[in-house]
Amino acid sequence: MEWKDERILITGATSGLGEQLALKSAELGATLVLVARNLDELQRVKTSVQDRGGVAHVFRFDLHQYEQIPELYQQIKATLGDAPTVLINNAGYNAAGFIINTPAKVYEDNYRTNVFAPIAMMQSVLPDMLYQKKGYLVNIMSAAMHHAFPGISSYCSSKVALGSIHESLQIELASTSVKTLYVNPGSFRSRYFQNTRVDGRFKNYRYQSKAEHLRKDPRIVAEAIFKAMSDGQNHMDLSSYMDRIGHHLNYWAPRVLDWLLVRRNTEILKDRPYV
Numbered sequence: 001m002e003w004k005d006e007r008i009l010i011t012g013a014t015s016g017l018g019e020q021l022a023l024k025s026a027e028l029g030a031t032l033v034l035v036a037r038n039l040d041e042l043q044r045v046k047t048s049v050q051d052r053g054g055v056a057h058v059f060r061f062d063l064h065q066y067e068q069i070p071e072l073y074q075q076i077k078a079t080l081g082d083a084p085t086v087l088i089n090n091a092g093y094n095a096a097g098f099i100i101n102t103p104a105k106v107y108e109d110n111y112r113t114n115v116f117a118p119i120a121m122m123q124s125v126l127p128d129m130l131y132q133k134k135g136y137l138v139n140i141m142s143a144a145m146h147h148a149f150p151g152i153s154s155y156c157s158s159k160v161a162l163g164s165i166h167e168s169l170q171i172e173l174a175s176t177s178v179k180t181l182y183v184n185p186g187s188f189r190s191r192y193f194q195n196t197r198v199d200g201r202f203k204n205y206r207y208q209s210k211a212e213h214l215r216k217d218p219r220i221v222a223e224a225i226f227k228a229m230s231d232g233q234n235h236m237d238l239s240s241y242m243d244r245i246g247h248h249l250n251y252w253a254p255r256v257l258d259w260l261l262v263r264r265n266t267e268i269l270k271d272r273p274y275v
């Protein structure tokens, strides 16, 4: 891919992986469109992009309002003077709480950002990509989709939904020039835990306490995503060996995995309202 010719649309570009994807895109010389809610943070990332000689257009937008994505997309096209050639559906957040007392609204809100917004983004950009006979659709998944964890059923199920939609799309687009990339980034440092919406009754929510130093630098993930696109790949997996073992156990020995997850999450499960 000749990155200087690419117009890359990144959602959730104000921190973590999205920010690093923006900086990497700038180094490669692509033109950028950055979408998130926090305008100050968008301006900060835009300045960093410009410091690297890049061009970025920022759009303050709440993906929760996914119904308005078609209008947002028209504004993006008008600003770029053309359609994006790469879409990276990166924005997402985690919602923590036990199923018994998590209102359906929490799931609905989480799915709006994590599932319905990526679908609406792809539906907006795809007709132009098919017309241009060129494009890359990238979705950021999670190890949480290979087996669920206690206390974050909303997040895990949202990633399963997005992953399944991505797999269907990949096959639907097989005879076209539009490519897809399924990214399982593994664990990396970001504001993911600070931004997790935690149910107030979930006092022992301790995912944060996992050793931060064991989490990857998001720059490594961003580099790998661009390398995968340059190589024309449709799948990349940076998840840990433990995540991969969990994935296989879930298929071959689900009871063993359940037993391990109960042991591994004893602190969190102390909050359980079921006893």
Ligand SMILES: NC(=O)c1ccc[n+]([C@@H]2O[C@H](COP(=O)([O-])OP(=O)(O)OC[C@H]3O[C@@H](n4cnc5c(N)ncnc54)[C@H](OP(=O)(O)O)[C@@H]3O)[C@@H](O)[C@H]2O)c1
Pocket (backbone or CB within 6 Å): 011, 012, 013, 014, 015, 016, 017, 018, 035, 036, 037, 038, 039, 041, 061, 062, 063, 064, 090, 091, 092, 093, 113, 140, 141, 142, 143, 185, 186, 187, 188, 189, 190, 191, 192, 193, 195
């Ligand atoms: N960190 C990990 O270990 C990990 C592992 C696996 C997968 N992931 C996935 O990686 C992706 C990036 O997460 P991250 O870890 O980099 O988290 P992060 O630092 O919290 O970044 C999330 C980004 O999404 C944006 N965002 C959230 N809700 C939004 C909304 N309603 N509308 C517009 N933008 C919104 C945020 O910007 P504003 O607040 O400015 O809107 C922010 O830029 C997510 O899909 C996450 O599920 C993360």
